[in-house]
Amino acid sequence: MKLEENIKTEFHQYKNQAEENAFFQMREKAFAEFDKNGFPTIKNEEWKYTNLKSIFDKNFKSTCVSSANVKNLLVDSVFNSIKANKLVFVNGSFNPELSNIIEKDNAIVISNLAKARKENTNVFDAHFGKYAKIENESLNAMNMALMSDGAFVYVPSNKKVENPIIIMNVVDSTDINVLSQPRNLIVIEKNAEACIVESYISAGTNASFINVVNEIYVDENAHLEHYKIQQQTGESYQNNYTQIFQEANTNINQVTLTLDGTMVRNNLHFYMNGKNCDTLLYGLYITEGSNHVDNHTRVDHAMPNCHSNELYKGIMKDKSTAVFNGKIMVHLDAQKTNAYQRNQNILLDPEATINTKPQLEIFADDVKCTHGATVGQLDEEPMFYLRSRGIPEDVARKMLLNAFADDIAEKIKIPELVGLLEQLIEEKL
Amino acid sequence: MIATNKMLSIKNLKAEIEGKKILNGINLEVKAGEVHAIMGPNGAGKSTLSAVLAGRADYDVTEGSVTLDGKDLLDMSAEDRAREGVFLAFQYPIEIPGVSTTNFLKTAVNEKRKYQGLEPMEATDFLKLMRQKMEFVEMDKSLTSRSLNEGFSGGEKKRNEIFQMAMLEPKLSILDETDSGLDIDALRLVSEGVNKLRSKDNAYIVITHYQRLLDYIVPDFVHVLYKGRIVKSGDASLAKELELKGYDWIKAEVEASM
Numbered sequence: 030m031k032l033e034e035n036i037k038t039e040f041h042q043y044k045n046q047a048e049e050n051a052f053f054q055m056r057e058k059a060f061a062e063f064d065k066n067g068f069p070t071i072k073n074e075e076w077k078y079t080n081l082k083s084i085f086d087k088n089f090k091s092t093c094v095s096s097a098n099v100k101n102l103l104v105d106s107v108f109n110s111i112k113a114n115k116l117v118f119v120n121g122s123f124n125p126e127l128s129n130i131i132e133k134d135n136a137i138v139i140s141n142l143a144k145a146r147k148e149n150t151n152v153f154d155a156h157f158g159k160y161a162k163i164e165n166e167s168l169n170a171m172n173m174a175l176m177s178d179g180a181f182v183y184v185p186s187n188k189k190v191e192n193p194i195i196i197m198n199v200v201d202s203t204d205i206n207v208l209s210q211p212r213n214l215i216v217i218e219k220n221a222e223a224c225i226v227e228s229y230i231s232a233g234t235n236a237s238f239i240n241v242v243n244e245i246y247v248d249e250n251a252h253l254e255h256y257k258i259q260q261q262t263g264e265s266y267q268n269n270y271t272q273i274f275q276e277a278n279t280n281i282n283q284v285t286l287t288l289d290g291t292m293v294r295n296n297l298h299f300y301m302n303g304k305n306c307d308t309l310l311y312g313l314y315i316t317e318g319s320n321h322v323d324n325h326t327r328v329d330h331a332m333p334n335c336h337s338n339e340l341y342k343g344i345m346k347d348k349s350t351a352v353f354n355g356k357i358m359v360h361l362d363a364q365k366t367n368a369y370q371r372n373q374n375i376l377l378d379p380e381a382t383i384n385t386k387p388q389l390e391i392f393a394d395d396v397k398c399t400h401g402a403t404v405g406q407l408d409e410e411p412m413f414y415l416r417s418r419g420i421p422e423d424v425a426r427k428m429l430l431n432a433f434a435d436d437i438a439e440k441i442k443i444p445e446l447v448g449l450l451e452q453l454i455e456e457k458l
Numbered sequence: 459m460i461a462t463n464k465m466l467s468i469k470n471l472k473a474e475i476e477g478k479k480i481l482n483g484i485n486l487e488v489k490a491g492e493v494h495a496i497m498g499p500n501g502a503g504k505s506t507l508s509a510v511l512a513g514r515a516d517y518d519v520t521e522g523s524v525t526l527d528g529k530d531l532l533d534m535s536a537e538d539r540a541r542e543g544v545f546l547a548f549q550y551p552i553e554i555p556g557v558s559t560t561n562f563l564k565t566a567v568n569e570k571r572k573y574q575g576l577e578p579m580e581a582t583d584f585l586k587l588m589r590q591k592m593e594f595v596e597m598d599k600s601l602t603s604r605s606l607n608e609g610f611s612g613g614e615k616k617r618n619e620i621f622q623m624a625m626l627e628p629k630l631s632i633l634d635e636t637d638s639g640l641d642i643d644a645l646r647l648v649s650e651g652v653n654k655l656r657s658k659d660n661a662y663i664v665i666t667h668y669q670r671l672l673d674y675i676v677p678d679f680v681h682v683l684y685k686g687r688i689v690k691s692g693d694a695s696l697a698k699e700l701e702l703k704g705y706d707w708i709k710a711e712v713e714a715s716m
């Protein structure tokens with residue numbers, strides 16, 4: 030367990046020069062939690078199909094060093110031409126030169142966590158570390174203990190962020206095996222509106238492990254568009270934990286696109302803490318080679334009259350594997366809940382594997398809840414229709430696969446970006 | 459018409475699905491320029507015959523042969539049959555979400571051109587062609603920007619089939635109950651469209667239950683398909699007779715001869 034030793038050493042180094050304050054105490058508590066539980070193994074039910082052993086047996090180091098490649102990488106990215114606020118983090122460190130904030134309204138804060146801890150103390154203290162639990166979540170605890178920096182977004186009541194906010198995470202493993210632990214805090218107040226995109230790309234040929242935690246607080250009547258676009262290449266591992274905390278009447282559209290990465294584990298959690306919330310969750314994963322993608326989602330319907338609709342789609346090639354585990358938890362008080370979940374998979378090769386599991390736990394009685402999962406090849410009927418018009422089988426297959434995938438990409442409400450992503454998807458298929 | 463050029467020749471065609479025999483020895487010859495109507499009770503095998511001709515893989519052809527202009531049709535993939543000039547207007551056109559009608563047709567038209575050794579069509583020419591053919595069946599422009607058949611009404615789907623036929627200019631068109639689901643005006647319009655497309659070089663197999671369609675598209679031959687066989691053939695007057703008398707007398711004839 031080389032990584033565990035690395036973490037311990039790193040924490041002790043940090044501890045020796047850290048100031049004794051509330052922030053430090055939080056981290057020390059998190060480290061103790063990590064120290065107690067260690068990394069999750071496949072004996073843990075939540076990690077049954079995702080074996081992290083290959084990560085934990087490697088040496089990784091946190092570093093803020095970045096190579097000249099990073100700049101080119103950003104220019105080549107799908108986001109380059111998109112008009113947006115951009116916050117760039119390289120190996121978890123904020124890079125102000127590569128970042129660009131175009132929002133005019135100064136009341137809206139689009140910044141980094143290290144700075145916000147000093148300058149936006151009230152918001153920071155009210156929300157930081159309040160949503161992503163560390164108990165029995167070793168990787169969250171490890172992030173809390175040693176996280177580097179991350180995005181901080183604060184949208185005060187009644188404000189609308191005009192341009193999307195793109196949090197660009199670049200992992201640069203040019204020199205060594207890199208461990209990166211960013212942490213993002215997003216606070217959207219009452220009646221406010223924002224569109225936030227997380228992007229993950231990589232440079233370098235050594236291994237990398239990015240362990241991200243997102244905490245997102247959405248106050249009453251607010252609207253959030255939230256997208257994750259995962260495109261890490263090379264030997265890249267990602268654990269991405271997101272806890273979204275919703276107050277009454279909030280409206281969220283979440284889209285996760287996993288287009289690359291050796292191993293990606295997403296833990297996407299929603300907690301509906303008020304009535305009349307409306308949450309849409311969409312996911313698309315395209316896997317190839319021996320890559321592995323695991324989407325664990327959880328929607329907590331804690332209050333009455335909320336609606337959630339989840340649709341995750343996967344296309345798997347070669348010997349790749351994927352996991353979908355969607356939990357819907359309807360609490361005792363959550364009467365009149367409407368919760369829907371679907372997971373559709375297309376396996377393009379006989380050796381590709383998907384483990385799909387819906388988990389419904391319902392404690393209220395007046396509830397509408399459905400779920401369904403499909404695994405298979407492309408449907409014969411549409412194939413025949415296209416072929417009967419003279420379209421060759423391989424072209425027809427591509428058309429149908431693109432249609433299947435684009436359905437999810439189109440849930441992203443930035444039209445220029447959708448076009449570019451669909452092009453990328455087409456190249457992949 | 460000097461009838462020498464057999465376009466389609468079906469000989470003793472037998473087909474089954476999951477061991478269930480559906481076509482039990484079909485014989486049919488269609489020459490260029492002709493219109494053949496196929497009628498027959500529900501479940502007789504009319505759609506199965508069209509699907510087998512179009513190349514649907516679900517059905518096992520156990521006996522017989524089919525040639526199109528002398529080429530073995532059964533040996534070709536569905537897409538090759540289409541590019542050789544076979545077109546099937548489906549009885550129940552399916553919806554294909556996410557595939558735009560325009561993109562689909564552009565691909566189909568250009569794949570056919572490629573097969574014929576022609577360059578892809580210029581985008582502007584293609585759009586012009588589309589506009590022209592759309593007017594032809596009075597299809598609403600907004601439909602082509604939508605996903606293929608998605609949320610189309612029953613009649614719109616049928617009209618879309620004929621629109622595709624007009625775009626692809628097939629040699630042999632098989633219209634499987636294109637009349638069902640069309641309103642009275644649409645039926646006339648679609649029929650007039652077909653009549654305009656008729657030429658000495660192409661042929662039609664029109665499957666229908668009703669004389670009404672055959673008032674517009676007057677067939678050269680009418681065949682009755684029953685239990686997977688063509689049990690009676692005649693000219694246009696046979697359809698009128700069936701309209702009056704139903705199928706019982708034909709069924710009785712068949713049972714008696716067995």
Ligand SMILES: Nc1ncnc2c1ncn2[C@@H]1O[C@H](COP(=O)(O)OP(=O)(O)OP(=O)(O)O)[C@@H](O)[C@H]1O
Pocket residue numbers: 475476478480498499500501502503504505506507516549
């Ligand atoms: N995929 C299939 N599996 C099992 N049976 C089938 C299948 N397709 C067709 N059949 C059967 O074959 C027979 C012929 O069906 P077909 O659709 O060809 O009839 P049809 O003459 O077109 O009838 P209709 O006038 O109702 O359209 C029917 O009994 C039908 O149930």
Ligand SMILES: [Mg+2]
Pocket residue numbers: 504505506549634
């Ligand atoms: Mg039929």
